[in-house]
Amino acid sequence: MNIVVLVKQVPDTWSERKLTDADHTLDRDSADAVLDEINERAVEEALLIKEAQGGEVTVITMGPDRATDAIRKALSMGADKAVHLSDPALHGSCAVQTAKVLATLVGTVEGAELVIAGNESTDGRAGAVPAMIAEILGWAQLTQVRKLEVDGTTVRAERETDTGIANLEASLPAVVSVNEKINEPRYPSFKGIMAAKKKPVSTLTIADAGIDASEVGLANATTTVLEAAPKPPRTAGQRVEDDGTGGTKVAEFLVGQKLI
Amino acid sequence: MPAERLLPTTEAHDLVALVREIARDELAPRAAEHEEQERFPREVFRLLGRSGLLGLPYPERFGGGEQPYEVYLQVLEEIASAWMSVAVGLSVHVMSSYGLATFGTPEQRERWLPEVLEGQLLGGYALSESHAGSDAAALSTRAVRDGDDYVVTGTKAWITHGGVADFYALMARTSEDRSRGISCFLADGRTPGITAAPPERKMGLTGSTTTQLVFEGARVPAERLIGAEGDGLKIALSALDSGRLGIAACAVGLAQAALDEAVAYAKQRTQFGRSIIDFQGLEFLLADMAAAVGSARATYLDAARRRDRGLPFRREASIAKLVATDAAMRVTTDAVQVLGGAGYTRDFPVERYMREAKVLQIFEGTNQIQRLVIGRELRR
Numbered sequence: 142m143n144i145v146v147l148v149k150q151v152p153d154t155w156s157e158r159k160l161t162d163a164d165h166t167l168d169r170d171s172a173d174a175v176l177d178e179i180n181e182r183a184v185e186e187a188l189l190i191k192e193a194q195g196g197e198v199t200v201i202t203m204g205p206d207r208a209t210d211a212i213r214k215a216l217s218m219g220a221d222k223a224v225h226l227s228d229p230a231l232h233g234s235c236a237v238q239t240a241k242v243l244a245t246l247v248g249t250v251e252g253a254e255l256v257i258a259g260n261e262s263t264d265g266r267a268g269a270v271p272a273m274i275a276e277i278l279g280w281a282q283l284t285q286v287r288k289l290e291v292d293g294t295t296v297r298a299e300r301e302t303d304t305g306i307a308n309l310e311a312s313l314p315a316v317v318s319v320n321e322k323i324n325e326p327r328y329p330s331f332k333g334i335m336a337a338k339k340k341p342v343s344t345l346t347i348a349d350a351g352i353d354a355s356e357v358g359l360a361n362a363t364t365t366v367l368e369a370a371p372k373p374p375r376t377a378g379q380r381v382e383d384d385g386t387g388g389t390k391v392a393e394f395l396v397g398q399k400l401i
Numbered sequence: 402m403p404a405e406r407l408l409p410t411t412e413a414h415d416l417v418a419l420v421r422e423i424a425r426d427e428l429a430p431r432a433a434e435h436e437e438q439e440r441f442p443r444e445v446f447r448l449l450g451r452s453g454l455l456g457l458p459y460p461e462r463f464g465g466g467e468q469p470y471e472v473y474l475q476v477l478e479e480i481a482s483a484w485m486s487v488a489v490g491l492s493v494h495v496m497s498s499y500g501l502a503t504f505g506t507p508e509q510r511e512r513w514l515p516e517v518l519e520g521q522l523l524g525g526y527a528l529s530e531s532h533a534g535s536d537a538a539a540l541s542t543r544a545v546r547d548g549d550d551y552v553v554t555g556t557k558a559w560i561t562h563g564g565v566a567d568f569y570a571l572m573a574r575t576s577e578d579r580s581r582g583i584s585c586f587l588a589d590g591r592t593p594g595i596t597a598a599p600p601e602r603k604m605g606l607t608g609s610t611t612t613q614l615v616f617e618g619a620r621v622p623a624e625r626l627i628g629a630e631g632d633g634l635k636i637a638l639s640a641l642d643s644g645r646l647g648i649a650a651c652a653v654g655l656a657q658a659a660l661d662e663a664v665a666y667a668k669q670r671t672q673f674g675r676s677i678i679d680f681q682g683l684e685f686l687l688a689d690m691a692a693a694v695g696s697a698r699a700t701y702l703d704a705a706r707r708r709d710r711g712l713p714f715r716r717e718a719s720i721a722k723l724v725a726t727d728a729a730m731r732v733t734t735d736a737v738q739v740l741g742g743a744g745y746t747r748d749f750p751v752e753r754y755m756r757e758a759k760v761l762q763i764f765e766g767t768n769q770i771q772r773l774v775i776g777r778e779l780r781r
Contacts, residue, residue, distance in 0.1 A: 213415060328423060331453030331466045334415045 142196040142291070142313075144187040145250050146220065147243055147258040147271070148180040150204050150211035154263050164359060165366035166233045167264060169205065176211040179259030181218070181326035183319050187257050188219045188327075190291055197221045199250045203231060203242055209342070216337035217329035223342040224249065230347055233359025236265070240273030242357060245350055247278065253314070255296070260285050260318040271318035281311035287322040404657060404698070406475055413472045416457075420476050423452060424483035432484040435608040436753060439600070441565055442608060443523070445487055446494075450520015454480075455494055458643075459502045463514040470643070470705035474650035478698070481654025482661075485757045486608035488654060490523075492647030493561040497524030497570040499640040500585050504628040513587060517568070525566030525590070526644075527557040527614055528637050534559075535770050537572075538580045538634055542616060544573035550620040551575070551586065553594070556613055559764070563612030564597025566590050570640070571621070572633045583633035587625045594619030605756030641765060645718045646708065648765045649701040649725035652758070656694045656729040659736035659754045663687060666740050666749075683739060690732045697725040716778035723771040726761035733758040 152158045152172035159168040187198045200215040200223040202208050212223045224246055234242070247256055256275075261268030275282030281296070283289075286309075288299040296315045300307045301322070329337075347354060355361060381390045395401045403421065408414050427448060435442050449455055457473040459465030466473075473495075481488035498517050501509060516522050533539040542555025553573055560569070569588045576582035588595065598613035628636055664687055667678035677683050704717035733755040737744035744751045762768045 210415075213411075214418075217415060217419075328448075328452055329415075329419055330451060331412075331416055331419070331457070334412050334419065334453075335461075335466075337415075338412060 142190065142194055142254055143250065143252040144190060144196060144198050145247050145253045145256045146180070146183050146187045146198060146200050146215065147256065147274075148184065148200050148202045148211055148215050149177050149259075149262050149264075150174045150202065150208040151177040151262055151264040154178075158264065159371070160366075160369045164233060165369045166359065169207075174207060174210065176214040177259060177262050177264075178326075179261070179263070179319070179321060180211075180215070182321065182323050183257045183259050184215045184218050184220055185324045185326040186289055186317075186319055187255075189324065190255075190289075191219075194291065197252075199224065199253065201243065201246050201250070202226070203234075203239065203246070209344075212342060213334075213337050214329065216340045216342075217333040218327060219329075219333060220340075222340055225342055225344045226347070226350055227344060228347045228357075230354045230358050233362060234357045235362035235364045236267040236269050237273060237363045238357050238361070240270050241277060242347075242350070242352055243270070244274045244277040245352060246345075247274065249350070255291065255313060256280070256316040258316070258318045260320050271316050275316035278314070278316070281313075281315040282317075283309045283311055283315055284318040286317055286319050289317060289319065289323065404478075408472065408475070409469070410472075413468065416466075416468070416472065417475060417479060419452065420454065420479045423448065423454075424479055428480065428483040428487055432486075432608070433750060433753070436486065437607075437747070439607040441562075441610045442487065443565060445484075446490065446520065446523050449487075449491065453519075455491065455520035455523075456498065456518025458495060459498065459514070459518050463502070463510055464516075464518040465502075465514075469709040470646060471702060471709055474646055474701060474705050477647055477650040478654035478657070481651040482658040484608070485651065485655050485754075486606050488651045489606060489648075490562065490609055492644060492651055493526055494524045495647060496640050496644035497526045497566075497568070499643060500570050500627045500636045501587050503639070504585070504632065504636050505587075509587070509624070509627070513568075522567035523562060523565065525560050525562040525569045525614075526640075527560050527569040527571045527588070529559045530556060531558045531613075535767060537637065538583065540572060540574060540583065542571075542573045544575050544584060544586065544621065546575070546623065547620075549623050551584075551623060551626070553586075553588070553616040553619045553621055556615050558613050559601075560597070560612055560614045561609060563600070563610055563614045565610050569595075569614065570627075570637075572637050573616075575630050575633075578631070580634050581631045583637070584630045585627040585633040585636045586621050587627055588619070588621050589625070592619045592621060604759060605753065606760055642715050642718045643708070644765050645722040645771075646701055646704055646714075648761060649697070649704070649718075649721040652722075652725040652729035652761045653694060653698045653701060655754055655758060655761070656690075656697065656725075656732040659729075659733040659751055659758075660687070660690045660694050662749070662751050662754075663690065663736040663739040666743070677739075686735055686739060690735050693728040693732050697721075697728040700724045716775055719766070719771040719774040719778075722765065723768050723775070726758070726768060729758040729761055730755075 156172040159171040161168045198220040203226045258271040283298040286298040287301045290297045298309045456465035457468045461467040544551040571586040571588045575584040601611045701721040704721040707714040736751040
């Protein structure tokens with residue numbers, strides 16, 4: 142079975158992340174860029190299915206040139222090939238535009254029956270793109286998945302949300318988004334890093350992919366960020382001396398914060 | 402702040418990124434506990450093996466990474482910043498593989514090198530004896546030919562991975578000639594007659610097992626002789642030239658970790674109403690620490706680049722070992738000073754760094770021996 146994994150290069154959550162003042166899009170220069178951790182789990186899940194059932198894993202990303210680093214990471218874990226859509230016109234695209242573009246790219250992968258993505262990126266955090274792609278492609282959608290099983294043409298999944306756990310079943314083709322409980326991603330090996338250099342990566346512009354410039358980019362986005370403020374600096378906290386009333390004071394603090 | 406590295410290739414860049422991830426997520430969180438409990442982390446070496454990090458400087462066709470020393474040593478430095486015992490263990494493993502990789506016959510390399518380089522087997526280096534430290538040629542462990550085997554009797558000292566290693570690069574005496582009577586063997590750690598004494602109770606590197614290794618009529622097959630009979634000391638000293646570069650890189654990693662800890666503390670600790678880094682007395686101390694780390698790194702990288710180009714590097718390796726380990730001692734000691742009382746407690750890692758730094762000035766040739774090597778090279 143041929144599987145497509147959608148990956149995204151994001152600012153490292155270990156570094157300070159910022160938006161640019163000019164247009165409130167991500168300031169890509171302010172932080173180290175890494176393959177989003179949830180995408181490593183998506184790649185891992187695809188590799189597990191491939192190792193058990195055969196097939197090919199294709200990684201798709203949309204992002205600037207330096208997103209090749211994120212692609213190489215996925216390839217060094219064991220994915221077979223990659224498609225990289227890189228075009229200045231994509232700058233500032235919204236979730237809907239992104240979903241349309243990615244759905245178009247999925248269509249270029251021969252024999253793709255299953256798309257696996259992270260449930261939400263650590264930067265944009267819309268958490269809607271996988272479902273949108275399923276809608277556009279007319280494929281089944283199984284989102285927020287913590288356990289996945291592919292049996293012939295049937296996909297079974299445990300979906301976990303704040304409201305509880307649902308058991309889902311669908312026929313291929315399907316789009317699956319995974320949460321952080323799905324697996325523990327493997328580390329690449331140095332052999333994998335060397336092998337990744339030789340794996341095919343097709344780099345496309347939007348014109349190559351048959352996408353019209355008027356459908357993408359900040360100017361044509363369906364959503365607009367009007368204002369952005371950095372998170373307030375961490376405050377000093379409150380020190381409680383335990384003179385026998387420490388427990389009560391901690392409880393009062395938690396009640397005050399509406400935590401209990 | 403991780404050091405900004407100038408690396409020669411994309412794969413070296415990706416390799417260092419992988420190592421930083423493993424160091425951050427797998428090594429650093431476990432280091433303090435293992436060191437405190439004096440527990441050897443065998444499983445960490447399995448992970449390094451699976452990741453292809455145990456054979457980086459050796460040929461790809463035997464399962465190695467075929468990386469220049471310039472890259473391998475920077476990997477080692479990154480690991481040392483997270484966990485010194487593991488970095489030293491990796492350096493020792495690479496040094497223990499050196500004889501086989503460099504002087505082994507094609508048959509020996511085909512047979513043993515892949516599992517050594519791919520990390521299924523962990524190595525130890527058995528040269529020193531209690532009376533033969535700096536004077537390695539004084540060693541008296543004997544290997545006597547008997548049919549298809551050598552029968553080995555004697556006691557080796559200060560063996561990193563003693564009792565936990567799967568193989569040992571063993572130097573033993575096969576004739577009375579002081580320096581040409583020593584031969585090198587690749588001894589299987591499970592050979593009957595090889596036993597490890599209880600681990601030494603060390604000042605630092607307590608997560609790494611160091612023991613005496615006792616050979617009581619251990620039969621090592623003759624096919625495990627590396628090089629010719631009598632080549633042992635030459636092989637051992639040649640391995641040490643490269644091993645010293647490894648220790649220099651470990652020293653820089655440790656010093657970098659101490660510097661990072663000291664800078665972070667000096668920024669957040671306030672006295673007299675301001676951060677202590679804003680007092681010039683401390684600022685200059687930190688600046689000197691940074692200068693020591695930077696110059697030590699430049700020194701080992703220069704030696705590594707010479708080695709990678711096939712130039713002689715014995716003198717440069719000794720200079721790098723001397724400069725980097727003295728720098729590590731000074732920087733870790735000063736890091737304790739910057740943290741003050743906190744630095745003297747086990748709640749912070751810098752007192753451990755200081756204890757770990759001391760041995761760097763002692764093993765793989767004391768720093769006095771390094772001066773001897775440098776002096777001898779000057780006199781040529």
